[in-house]
Amino acid sequence: MKITIVGSGYVGLVTGACFSEVGINVQCVDVNEAKIENLKKGIVPIYEPGLDKMIVRNLEKGRLQFTTSLSEALKDSEIVFISVGTPPDEDGSADLKYVLQVAKDCGKYMNDYTLVVTKSTVPVGTSIKVKNAIQDELQKRNVKIPFDVASNPEFLKEGAAIDDFLKPDRIIVGAESARAEALLRSLYKSFTLNGHPILFMDILSAEMTKYAANAMLATKISFMNDMANLCEIVGADVNEVRKGIGSDGRIGNKFIYPGIGYGGSCFPKDVQALIRTAQENNYNLQVLKAVEAVNQNQKTVLYHKIVNYFNGNLQGKTIAIWGLSFKPQTDDMREAPSLIIVNKLVEAGAKVKVYDPVAISEAKHHFGDTITYYNDQYEALIEADCLAILTEWPEFKIPNFNIVNKLLNTAAIFDGRNIYDTYEMKKQGFDYFCIGVNTLT
Ligand code: NAD
Numbered sequence: 354m355k356i357t358i359v360g361s362g363y364v365g366l367v368t369g370a371c372f373s374e375v376g377i378n379v380q381c382v383d384v385n386e387a388k389i390e391n392l393k394k395g396i397v398p399i400y401e402p403g404l405d406k407m408i409v410r411n412l413e414k415g416r417l418q419f420t421t422s423l424s425e426a427l428k429d430s431e432i433v434f435i436s437v438g439t440p441p442d443e444d445g446s447a448d449l450k451y452v453l454q455v456a457k458d459c460g461k462y463m464n465d466y467t468l469v470v471t472k473s474t475v476p477v478g479t480s481i482k483v484k485n486a487i488q489d490e491l492q493k494r495n496v497k498i499p500f501d502v503a504s505n506p507e508f509l510k511e512g513a514a515i516d517d518f519l520k521p522d523r524i525i526v527g528a529e530s531a532r533a534e535a536l537l538r539s540l541y542k543s544f545t546l547n548g549h550p551i552l553f554m555d556i557l558s559a560e561m562t563k564y565a566a567n568a569m570l571a572t573k574i575s576f577m578n579d580m581a582n583l584c585e586i587v588g589a590d591v592n593e594v595r596k597g598i599g600s601d602g603r604i605g606n607k608f609i610y611p612g613i614g615y616g617g618s619c620f621p622k623d624v625q626a627l628i629r630t631a632q633e634n635n636y637n638l639q640v641l642k643a644v645e646a647v648n649q650n651q652k653t654v655l656y657h658k659i660v661n662y663f664n665g666n667l668q669g670k671t672i673a674i675w676g677l678s679f680k681p682q683t684d685d686m687r688e689a690p691s692l693i694i695v696n697k698l699v700e701a702g703a704k705v706k707v708y709d710p711v712a713i714s715e716a717k718h719h720f721g722d723t724i725t726y727y728n729d730q731y732e733a734l735i736e737a738d739c740l741a742i743l744t745e746w747p748e749f750k751i752p753n754f755n756i757v758n759k760l761l762n763t764a765a766i767f768d769g770r771n772i773y774d775t776y777e778m779k780k781q782g783f784d785y786f787c788i789g790v791n792t793l794t
Pocket residue numbers: 359360361362363364365382383384385388436437438439451454455472473474475507508509510511618619
């Protein structure tokens with residue numbers, strides 16, 4: 354079986370690598386020539402655990418190829434996945450220009466039956482636009498070539514993307530012809546044989562499932578952050594409350610960790626896009642609007658704690674930051690809380706010194722020379738007036754607190770991810786602040 358994946362970003366590369374890993378011949382296409390030239394040499398542009406080795410292995414086996422030519426790739430492929438970006442437009446809706454460009458190109462270059470599957474996260478009804486774009490191009494060429502469209506949204510998590518792809522909780526497929534369904538059933542056979550369920554449904558429901566899933570997860574986070582803020586005011590400890598509610602099977606203990614707000618390339622834009630879809634359909638999605646508002650506020654909570662600690666004046670203060678990526682195990686900083694916090698600290702006159710295990714080169718694109726970058730987590734602490742933790746990388750969890758204490762001018766830690774124990778921190782002599790616990794009492 355031969356397939357084409359268009360768009361070689363986080364989703365396209367993981368999808369391409371994983372399908373080739375299970376024996377399928379995959380062509381990965383991207384418009385970015387430099388990216389494709391590097392990928393041909395096995396140089397992977399993103400940090401995702403295990404991805405580079407998997408790509409190199411399958412390149413060597415000849416099952417995985419990279420090209421900028423969609424027309425060439427289409428010659429051999431019965432199935433084409435669209436996995437290009439769908440960034441937010443100015444009004445919050447998903448910008449479909451990349452998806453529809455690929456659809457057009459498919460119509461331009463296909464010569465035989467082709468199944469065009471949208472893997473990008475797209476608003477309900479996009480498959481109809483994809484279908485029309487292909488049809489228009491075929492009409493321009495004055496040819497009649499059979500084709501189908503389908504929806505197969507992706508649920509992988511950056512940082513654990515390979516495991517998520519190879520061992521999915523479920524595979525969602527929206528297909529409206531028996532041929533499309535049969536093709537996707539056989540493509541995913543090795544997954545279903547291993548016990549991973551595949552759910553077939555209509556295309557609109559498949560498209561909606563992706564947004565509903567992300568909206569639900571974002572809701573859990575904002576709910577917990579709202580509870581955390583209230584806990585702090587009334588003197589409760591959100592860490593205890595989290596365990597207390599998480600042990601209720603109906604609630605569950607996953608995804609209820611308070612922090613400094615969700616970021617990344619999916620939740621913020623998908624929540625906004627779903628609100629927009631509702632507006633376009635004259636429906637007021639009240640819960641999600643609150644989820645979004647709570648999240649915006651939460652991204653500034655740690656900053657305000659730091660400002661308060663220094664009596665409202667950060668001029669001349671030096672703040673050390675551990676962690677910049679929107680979550681551990683990725684270099685992705687899209688919509689990361691660090692973007693807001695670091696910029697606010699700089700605007701307030703603070704000197705900011707940062708360390709992140711993999712996101713430093715990405716951070717340089719965002720902050721330039723407004724802050725200083727370190728390759729060692731302890732070096733970033735030298736002569737800093739406090740430490741703020743913005744990402745819960747494993748290497749931050751049990752640092753040498755004696756060294757941390759010695760290097761900092763003031764033994765103060767602002768923990769945006771609740772990775773330390775309040776009692777332990779006090780014992781170690783730190784002024785310790787986290788989310789949802791009043792540590793001053
Ligand atoms: P990305 O920005 O990392 O990659 C997109 C790639 O598409 C880029 O390399 C770009 O050069 C390429 N591209 C753009 N136009 C093209 C064209 N006409 N032809 C060929 N290539 C083209 O994006 P991503 O993070 O991989 O996300 C892709 C989609 O998957 C989005 O809709 C996103 O919402 C969704 N998604 C992302 C994740 C995630 O964790 N990143 C998870 C699930 C779903």
